[in-house]
Amino acid sequence: MTEFSKPLAAHETPIPGVVLYDLPVHGDNRGWFKENWQREKMLAVGLPDFGPVQNNISFNEKAGTTRGIHAEPWDKYVSVATGRIFGAWVDLREGPTFGAVFTAELDPSKAIFIPRGVGNAFQTLEDGTAYTYLVNDHWSADAQSQYTFLNLADETAAIAWPIPLEEAELSGKDRAHPRLADVVPMAPRKTLVLGADGQLGKALRRAYEGDASVEFAARAEFDLTDPASFENRNWKNYSTIINAAAYTAVDKAETPEGRRAAWAVNVTAVARLARVAVDHGLTLVSVSSDYVFDGSADVHDEAEGFSPLGVYGQTKAAGDAVVSVVPRHYIVRTSWVIGEGANFVRTMASLADRGVKPSVVDDQIGRLSFTEDIAAGIRHLLDTAAPYGVYNLTNDGDPQSWADIAKSVYTLSGHDASDVSGVSTEDYFRGKDAAPRPLRSALDLAKLRATGFAVEAWDRRLQAYVAGDG
Structure with a gap:
């Protein structure tokens, strides 16, 4: 009864x-x-x-x-x-x-x-x-x-x-x-990683190595600017999309051609991904940038409002706003990304080896973000089912200027740190067509730490990277 x-x-x-x-x-x-x-x-x-x-x-x-x-x-x-x-x-x-x-x-x-x-x-x-x-x-x-x-x-x-x-x-x-x-067990729904051949995409490949439930798609397999890429996939077979693709040419984004390309990849394509995520109940992971801020605050937390200075930052802010309406989303905000491929650290190491004594900007302050740690942080958020929302995800440690980091690279490469001289952003870019940069890019990591993720210090990661272990 x-x-x-x-x-x-x-x-x-x-x-x-x-x-x-x-x-x-x-x-x-x-x-x-x-x-x-x-x-x-x-x-x-x-x-x-x-x-x-x-x-x-x-x-x-x-x-x-x-x-x-x-x-x-x-x-x-x-x-x-x-x-x-x-x-x-x-x-x-x-x-x-x-x-x-x-x-x-x-x-x-x-x-x-x-x-x-x-x-x-x-x-x-x-x-x-x-x-x-x-x-x-x-x-x-x-x-x-x-x-x-x-x-x-x-x-x-x-x-x-x-x-x-x-x-x-x-x-x-x-x-x-x-x-x-x-009985053949039912396989889990898949995670799709887009931009799989970029710096972060390669780190995600390593983070998920051996996991058959994770599928990787470079531009040849999934072109974010082509609507057919979104239409020709059975989204019912997926649970999560990690978008590691982005238009990141900061200076070129200020040109007419670059502006159109930045908006196409960072906003229009992201809006299509958001639509897919909403329609099919997927989790969407999107990677953001310190460039959504103007750099007027010493440290930026997740609650700070957008104040981008240039086109690149504007497109990233617009993309973040779109993703924020997806019920199941993680916006991972990072800065000064270093991974496999051309980047600031490798450029400085090359200059040091060639005996070049560069002038490097000394009034932009922030922290490096190594892609292996960004990838590990993304996996941590997904594996632990952390509350959805925005998370700052950079390496830990005292914020430094680009010039300070360049000096560290010179020292770690066996060269004299005094070979690096400092210069202001204004003087460095005088007479050049360049996008405005935020002067302070340090991101508050308290929310990420509260999920149980241990954030590696940038200087220890830099040491391993220059030594060839990163």
Whole structure:
């Protein structure tokens, strides 16, 4: 008999992501009423905001009707409209909990959330049982080909069916499903890394080396400026996009041609990615820049408003504003990026080796950001499911000027730091066509540290980089 007036409550199960809910059912002599799914209240007790798009009902005439075990390529929220069921769920996803089993009896006062890849089965315990479920993808014959199945009688799962299977009503297909030893686990949705051949993209390749769930796309595989790149991909197979691509030619962005290119890559393409993320419930990771600020503050935190000085900074700020409306987003703001490829540190090391005594700007203050640490920070945010939002992500340590860093490179290269002389930004760029630069670029790292990420000091990372280990 349905229990009335239980408080709404969530109960974890042995299968990660599978959560059993008590539902308040209000009844009297006329019958009963319940809010079967109420987004605001359910989110408050921990139900994922899974974005259902289809509601299905399975009516079962007789007690003993048994269906499953089917793992589907979408999330589902299951409840009973009338009658009772014995439900059985088996984790058929890749990973350490593959084969884990949970069973429970459901009546109209209970519901359960089943993530993608967890096998779902039920047996009716009363005649005239109606089983209902919300799913966050549309059923199709093609989607059914992506199911993973397990035999209801599998000895490893050892489900104690209340009505023995030989006495139950089963379909021929369900009787023929494979045993657990022959089941191919459902692979997780993929992470797509764009800009995979850039400095950060190469670091992300190393950070995710050996992870088959991460797919890398350079411009040849995914051109951000071509709408067809967005249209010709089955986004249902992905959970996350990491956009490591950007237009970063700061000075060229001030030209008519560069301005158009910067807006196309840093804003228009990002808006398309944001649309994809919203439409398909994906997490979008976007890399931002200290250039969204004018450099008037000594240290910039995540709450500071935009104040870009030049076109590049304007496009990055506009891209950040677009990404911020994606429900599941990480904006990773960095500065003075150093990785594999041409960059300031390699230029200084080359000058030192050639005996050049350069003049280097000494009134722009900030911290280096090594791509291996940016990549590690991005992976940390995703792996730990840190709260969505903006995170500053640079290396740690005392902020320095470009001239100070150049002197460190000279010293680490075995040359005399006094070979480097300082010059103001104004004097350095006098008579040149150059974009304005923020003078102070140090980013506050407290929010990132609070997630448990240990930020490496820039000077230690620089030492290893110059020595050839970075």
